[in-house]
Amino acid sequence: MRRSGLLLPLVLFGVLALVPGLRAAGVPLGGFWPLLLERVIVFAIAAMSLDLILGIGGLVSFGHAAPLAIGAYTVAILNEANVTEAALVVPCAMVAAGVFALLTGAVALRTRGINFIMITLAFAQMVFFAVSSLADYGGEDGYTLFSRTRVLGHDWLGANNFYVSALVVLFGVWLLLRMISLSRFGRALAACRQNRVRVRALGLDPFAIELVAMVIAAMICAVAGVLMANEAEFVSPAYGGWQRSGDLMVMVILGGIGSLHGAILGAFVVVLAEEGLGRLTQHWPLIYGPGLILAVLYLRGGLAGIGVRRG
Amino acid sequence: MILFVVQALNGFQLGMLLFLIAAGLTLVFGVMKFVNLAHGVQYMLGAYLGVTFAAHAGGFWPALVLASVVAGLAGLVLERLIFRHLYGRSELDQVLATFGVIITLNEIVRVIWGSSPLELAMPEGLSASFQLMEGLRYPVYRVALAGAGILVAVLLAFVVNRTRVGMLIRAGASNQEMVGALGVDIGGLFRLVFGVGAMLAGFAGVLAGPLVSVEPGMGENLLILAFVVIVIGGVGSIRGAFVAAVIVGLVDTLGRAMITDAAKALLSGPASARLGPAVASMLIYLVMAAVLAVRPTGLFPARA
Numbered sequence: 001m002r003r004s005g006l007l008l009p010l011v012l013f014g015v016l017a018l019v020p021g022l023r024a025a026g027v028p029l030g031g032f033w034p035l036l037l038e039r040v041i042v043f044a045i046a047a048m049s050l051d052l053i054l055g056i057g058g059l060v061s062f063g064h065a066a067p068l069a070i071g072a073y074t075v076a077i078l079n080e081a082n083v084t085e086a087a088l089v090v091p092c093a094m095v096a097a098g099v100f101a102l103l104t105g106a107v108a109l110r111t112r113g114i115n116f117i118m119i120t121l122a123f124a125q126m127v128f129f130a131v132s133s134l135a136d137y138g139g140e141d142g143y144t145l146f147s148r149t150r151v152l153g154h155d156w157l158g159a160n161n162f163y164v165s166a167l168v169v170l171f172g173v174w175l176l177l178r179m180i181s182l183s184r185f186g187r188a189l190a191a192c193r194q195n196r197v198r199v200r201a202l203g204l205d206p207f208a209i210e211l212v213a214m215v216i217a218a219m220i221c222a223v224a225g226v227l228m229a230n231e232a233e234f235v236s237p238a239y240g241g242w243q244r245s246g247d248l249m250v251m252v253i254l255g256g257i258g259s260l261h262g263a264i265l266g267a268f269v270v271v272l273a274e275e276g277l278g279r280l281t282q283h284w285p286l287i288y289g290p291g292l293i294l295a296v297l298y299l300r301g302g303l304a305g306i307g308v309r310r311g
Numbered sequence: 312m313i314l315f316v317v318q319a320l321n322g323f324q325l326g327m328l329l330f331l332i333a334a335g336l337t338l339v340f341g342v343m344k345f346v347n348l349a350h351g352v353q354y355m356l357g358a359y360l361g362v363t364f365a366a367h368a369g370g371f372w373p374a375l376v377l378a379s380v381v382a383g384l385a386g387l388v389l390e391r392l393i394f395r396h397l398y399g400r401s402e403l404d405q406v407l408a409t410f411g412v413i414i415t416l417n418e419i420v421r422v423i424w425g426s427s428p429l430e431l432a433m434p435e436g437l438s439a440s441f442q443l444m445e446g447l448r449y450p451v452y453r454v455a456l457a458g459a460g461i462l463v464a465v466l467l468a469f470v471v472n473r474t475r476v477g478m479l480i481r482a483g484a485s486n487q488e489m490v491g492a493l494g495v496d497i498g499g500l501f502r503l504v505f506g507v508g509a510m511l512a513g514f515a516g517v518l519a520g521p522l523v524s525v526e527p528g529m530g531e532n533l534l535i536l537a538f539v540v541i542v543i544g545g546v547g548s549i550r551g552a553f554v555a556a557v558i559v560g561l562v563d564t565l566g567r568a569m570i571t572d573a574a575k576a577l578l579s580g581p582a583s584a585r586l587g588p589a590v591a592s593m594l595i596y597l598v599m600a601a602v603l604a605v606r607p608t609g610l611f612p613a614r615a
Contacts, residue, residue: 060403107600110607113402114346114546118538119603122596125535129592242535246410253407283422289415296408297396 009261013171016041016264020164034163040264040271041166042227045173047251047263049220054249055258056181057213058193062117063104063124064248067097067218069240071225073131076143076235080136086151086226093222100127101218105211124245132237142236149230157230166227170264173220177260180216189213254295255303265303313447318568319561324453326560327460331515333537333544333552334467335508341484341547343501345394346402348409350537351530352416353509357382357516358525359420362429371434375517382513383506390505395498417527426527431520456518463511464553471549480504484547536563539595543602545609554610559595566594 019034046068053059074093083089104123108116137143148157156165180186191199192206199206229235238244247270255266273291277284336350357378364374393412397405437455440448471477479500482490491497516530523529540559544551567588574587602610 054403060406062406104600107603110603111542114340114344115542115607115609117346117402117406118542119599121535122539122542122599126593126596130589133588133592135588242531243414246407249403249407250410253403257403283418285414285418286422289411289413289418292411292414293393293408296404296411297393 009174009264012261012264013167013174016167016170020167036271036275038163038166038231039275040267041163041170042224042231043248043251043267043271044264045166045170045227046221046224047248047255047267048170048173048177048260049217049224050248051252051258051260051263052177052180052189052220053210053213053217054252055260056186056193057189057210059109059210059214060117060249061108061120061214061217062242062245062249063120063122064217064221065240065242065244066104066124066127067101067221068225068228068244068248069127069131069235069237070097070100070218071222072229072235072239073134073137073225074222075149075226075229076137076145079145079147080143084147084149085153086149086157089149090223090226093226094219097218097222097225098215101215102211105214109207109210109214121242121245124240125242128237128240128242131240138236140237142234142238145229145233145235148233149226157227162227162231166231169223169227173223174260177220181260185209185212250292254299262303269303313444314568315565316444316447317449318565320449320453320457322561322564323557324457324460324560325564326557327457327464328515328519329533329537329540329560330460330553330556331463331511331518332533333540333556334463334549335505335511336534336537337541337544337547337549337552338471338480338504339501339508340541342480342487342504343398345398346405346409347394348406348534349389349412349416350508350512351534352413353382353386353512353530354516354519354533355420355525355527355530356385356416357513358431358520358523358529359424359429359516360513361517361520362424362431362525365431371432371521375514378517379510379514382516383510386509386512387502387506390502394505413531421527424527428524428526431517431525433521452521456522459518463514464549467549476500476503536595539599541609543599543609545612548609548611551609551611558598562598563595567591570594 016037019029019037023029046064049067050061050064053061071093074096075089078084078089078092104120108119108123111119131137132140148155148159151157151165155161181190188199188204188209191202191204192209196206199209225239228239251263251266251270253266254269255262255264273288274284277287281287332350332354335353336347339345339347339350360378360381361371361374364377365371368374368377389412393408397408433452437452438450440450443449469477471480479490479495483495483497483500487497490500536559540552540555542555543558544553544555570591571587574590606612
């Protein structure tokens, strides 16, 4: 098990809560930074859900953009059908992503290691091409939403309220995943990462445990997809692109694998790198790419791992 | 019927292209257990170098040789600088670091050659088409490409199965430490495999150049297809890569042509036009899932 203090996650949530806090105190806060942090929060939800299977379960999924795209496209498809109520949209997105994870996970989990990586990548690519060919929803060009999703009739996902709502979801997801990871199921999942044979010897079924974890992760990630579609008021196949899957993995690793809250740090660094470096130079990948390589080679344990021992 | 023949030929030729990429990837993984996502970059590099050499070094044929060699050398440089630090690290680290390499090299290509797609002219001797059957002319170049793929496959099969180097490669794949303990320079052997793999991918890039638009990121779509090929064929197996490449090439190309028609015939109305392409693009992944459901290690696993 990893020792995970509560200090850093609470500091992170405190920092994220500064924006609405300052706004409530009457500081006129707008423009670049709050929007950037909105993106950080949404990506953090997706990355945190990946951390459940990647960090705790040790399953290297290179296809986590797929549930993200499924969530986002559920919003678009229901939007086209004039359904914008979150009480319908969110369950639909979660079920769709859950079923997808159940079917593809059942195939992918038959294999280990490199095969698992390549198969999850391939299935995500399948989603990418499938949504690219949805001509009714913009095909490769993407689809602009008519209106944002409403929550029980309230405008909670509107531009003014989005930040707080997303932050509440992130906090809820963090609590939920923390509870899962500390539960009997979470410990069994971590045990699958360490030694499947012993798990089986204990009378547990590693395949079932890992499959359930993949379904849970996909369902949470679909919520991030719903939020992402609302934040941009736009969905496109790029949501499910392989680079997006890669970015999510980078967030988890950079932030600190298996720590959950590390996903927030990782999302912050990656979003800031893309947006911040993108303002500096259009060739920002020339900094981001080598930085990533160096981080993998030298920064073990990620940002959240600095000062924390792993056992 | 004519359409079917044309699509089958195109599919086979796509399969050969995939084989050229998958061969290097599967050998590198077989010998060194190294996951190289950046293998598609070699393909892209080959195509770009092909464009440049064709313009400045006297046409397609010198470009084919030069670009393949330079792409291979570039692969060796990457191996020296980055990849060799990743041997023995977790697959996750390998995936992430090579992901970083893709991001970096795609951008370097963008800086050097620009973002807009380039074109590579067909070699003059092969730019004609010939009468394949009644009412069907087929480009000579595509046949030549398929021929080149078959030639490389035969050559690789011979080297791997019949020569001393091939014996060492196979031995290295089954037990690397033991081969090293017997006094074989396993590092050198691996650099050889890696260089040849990179060269083949570059070679494939130049060959594909006249048929596709040469642009940044062109390697990744093909790389993911090559992954599907390796997964279906069985990691580490040249024979598996060849068979699976042909299957994937045919299923993808024929599927796109036929499913759309089939959907039109079965479902009437606008739904068919929508469903057809979506299903067609998913077909190879469904084939992959089906193969894995029956044989989790692929059709021809390299070892028992």
